Amino acid sequence: MGEEWPFVLPSTSDELLGDIRDFVVGREPRFELVYDQELTQTEWQFALWTDLPRTELELLFPEPEGITFPALEEIFRVVPVLHPWPGLSIRFDLCYRIDDSPSDWETGEWLVAEGGRIR
Template identity: 55%
Template sequence: MNRLKQIEFVFPAATEEERRWNRTFRSVMAGSAASPNEAVFLPKPEGALPTTAFREGGYVAPAIALDVEATIDLRVGAVALADRRTLEARGSAMPASSASISTPAGLPIEALQRLLSGRVVAVDHTGFNVPTSSIAREAWDRLLRTLASAANLYRYPGEDWPFLFPSTSDEFAGEIASFDAYRTAKFELVYDGWTKLPLLQFALSTTLTREEAEAALPGPHGFGIPGLDGIFRSAFVDSPWRDAVAIRFDLYYARSDAALTDWETGEWLVREGGRIRAADATEV
């Protein structure tokens, strides 16, 4: 069966600056218990696929490796989203981007680590924003068709923001119908008309209040996305690859209600967005 088994974020580690950034990033995502070279997040529900992983690799810029039988080969500047075989075949031979683009002001990742120490509840989702100027619509639709054939992919109503959900074998063959647990970690793809650089996003459920997040993350690196600023606070984070890729963290505020929301369980996207099938990916 052609299933997407893992989404793996691979970060360069050729310099001490890169290795230091990677250690701090893993601490933010997984706490001090993260292994030296890799952190793997098992999805919920138990037994679902894909898993989400972070590791170091010998590339010139961050990459996203997909453990899937299908061939996927998307290049956005120096950043690649590709099946694992294609990425490994390229290895360190992937050229660096020649683009010269000024990036948003970035928060040092050490500051984010201090803010989030002991405050991360879960990884809600990770994601990849693709500038519309970098690939044709046909290539985007082809990517969605390929992913829809290997995973549970859902529309975000009215937007080019499809979400990939971890799913069990039965849910992949049929449909997701159980909404009694926090379904993590999702993966978002954005066909983005605003960003000039490819963007990696990491959305974390936290115990921060809105007031705490806004006070700790003022502009220019901290900001609220219009319409979503009542749910989470966003911040651009600096990295050694600032000229090749932007990195954004979305920090979901603590809620007083302990009950799971229909966003956390995935019910809203399943019912309101609907599943994208390989045959209808062009209708997103």
């Protein structure tokens, strides 16, 4: 946590010049540019919202097909993709249905306030 994660783009000129202050469900686009010194190859990460609770995603993708990361286990399940292309990792981060909506993750507020921004 506390890393620079520039997921949420400014959507107006005011936000570009100032700061992002409007947090609503469905704010798009969101994406992540990752540079991880620990990785030895390129990795494509796709974050997708689902309407499935954590228990169902864990049943659909048990270990080792699906995994969770410490501190993010309540947000999404990671599903690596097996493929024939060398030098490339692909994974899907499948977000759980959030019953106490909207959460600060859904609106992007956590990503802006805690994740950091490139200025």
